[in-house]
Amino acid sequence: VTSNQTRADIYRRMYRAFASDETIRKLIMAGTVSVIYYSGRGQEAIPAAVSTLLTDDDYITTNYRGIHDIIAKGASLGELFAEIFGRATGVNKAKGGLLHVVDPRVGVMANSAIVAGTVPIANGLALWSSMTESDAVTISYFGDGSTNIGAFHESLNMAAVWDLPVVFVCQNNGYGQYIPRMQTMRVEEIATRADSYGMPGVRVDGNDPDAMYEVAKAAVDRARAGQGPTLIEAMTYRFMGHNFGMDRMEYMPKDEYQAAVAADPVPAYRRRLIEEGALSEAEIAELEAQVEREVSEGIEFALASPYPDPTDVVSDVYAEVVPA
Ligand SMILES: Cc1ncc(C[n+]2csc(CCOP(=O)(O)OP(=O)(O)O)c2C)c(N)n1
Numbered sequence: 233v234t235s236n237q238t239r240a241d242i243y244r245r246m247y248r249a250f251a252s253d254e255t256i257r258k259l260i261m262a263g264t265v266s267v268i269y270y271s272g273r274g275q276e277a278i279p280a281a282v283s284t285l286l287t288d289d290d291y292i293t294t295n296y297r298g299i300h301d302i303i304a305k306g307a308s309l310g311e312l313f314a315e316i317f318g319r320a321t322g323v324n325k326a327k328g329g330l331l332h333v334v335d336p337r338v339g340v341m342a343n344s345a346i347v348a349g350t351v352p353i354a355n356g357l358a359l360w361s362s363m364t365e366s367d368a369v370t371i372s373y374f375g376d377g378s379t380n381i382g383a384f385h386e387s388l389n390m391a392a393v394w395d396l397p398v399v400f401v402c403q404n405n406g407y408g409q410y411i412p413r414m415q416t417m418r419v420e421e422i423a424t425r426a427d428s429y430g431m432p433g434v435r436v437d438g439n440d441p442d443a444m445y446e447v448a449k450a451a452v453d454r455a456r457a458g459q460g461p462t463l464i465e466a467m468t469y470r471f472m473g474h475n476f477g478m479d480r481m482e483y484m485p486k487d488e489y490q491a492a493v494a495a496d497p498v499p500a501y502r503r504r505l506i507e508e509g510a511l512s513e514a515e516i517a518e519l520e521a522q523v524e525r526e527v528s529e530g531i532e533f534a535l536a537s538p539y540p541d542p543t544d545v546v547s548d549v550y551a552e553v554v555p556a
């Protein structure tokens with residue numbers, strides 16, 4: 233069983249992603265910021281549980297729907313929000329934006345709009361760890377639709393053959409853009425795709441933080457011990473559709489959607505922690521208040537920041553190479 237301290241850590245990471253997402257969407261709706269936004273709302277439990285097993289020296293790669301992964305890994309909120317809002321103080325000085333933000337200080341190494349585009353990059357990071365005999369682990373996050381892409385299959389094969397310290401975490405939210413998953417594949421369990429490459433494949437309820445933690449722990453321990461990769465299929469749901477504000481979600485069955493929202497993993501975990509005596513109502517309220525302060529300070533910082541100077545467009549683009 234997970235310790236109360238770990239469970240509090242998981243909830244803090246979930247709430248940090250949740251509160252950030254709620255605030256960003258409010259700012260978009262109010263017209264304060266103009267961003268094409270892909271929300272991770274509903275999927276917070278997955279990276280929150282995984283991240284409690286990692287340090288800043290462990291790596292993650294993710295994609296356009298990765299803001300919850302990035303926040304759960306510990307990225308500083310002010311610089312992240314500034315990046316998303318296109319400000320000069322952004323962690324990548326506004327050159328990345330939501331779809332390409334990276335924060336190497338906390339191991340957020342790659343992010344892309346290209347479906348499955350960062351899965352091979354996770355292998356590269358893991359290969360670097362093996363070559364340098366570091367015990368760092370790389371987590372590769374991607375969606376269900378991404379498992380139909382060639383790069384996914386090639387990467388799993390190579391990671392298995394080279395025993396790379398990587399954990400492939402598929403966030404199966406049932407849809408790729410506006411298409412139900414089962415219209416694009418004939419396998420019910422994505423975890424079984426691991427069989428083709430000779431690595432363990434596990435399906436888990438990704439909205440159950442404790443179950444997610446147990447499965448992730450086995451995979452991270454295995455990778456750290458040099459025993460090779462694992463594919464985790466974490467079952468979840470996408471509450472805001474594909475792109476926030478542009479997707480009417482009419483293709484999602486109403487009853488399915490309502491059942492998913494009623495089982496929202498954030499309030500569900502909150503209730504469970506109180507019921508099981510892991511944290512008191514007062515302790516949770518204090519934790520939430522701390523996170524909300526951090527979020528509003530981050531938003532204030534980002535909104536007060538200037539846009540980049542147009543002449544900076546060519547700075548930090550190429551490395552300066554001094555000939556030997
Ligand atoms: C290589 C490539 N093909 C197609 C697209 C268009 N596209 C953007 S998101 C998406 C769906 C991906 O679904 P999934 O992997 O399940 O991720 P989710 O958005 O559900 O998290 C597609 C097809 C793309 N960005 N890149």
Ligand SMILES: [Mg+2]
Pocket residue numbers: 375376377403404405406407408409
């Ligand atoms: Mg999906």
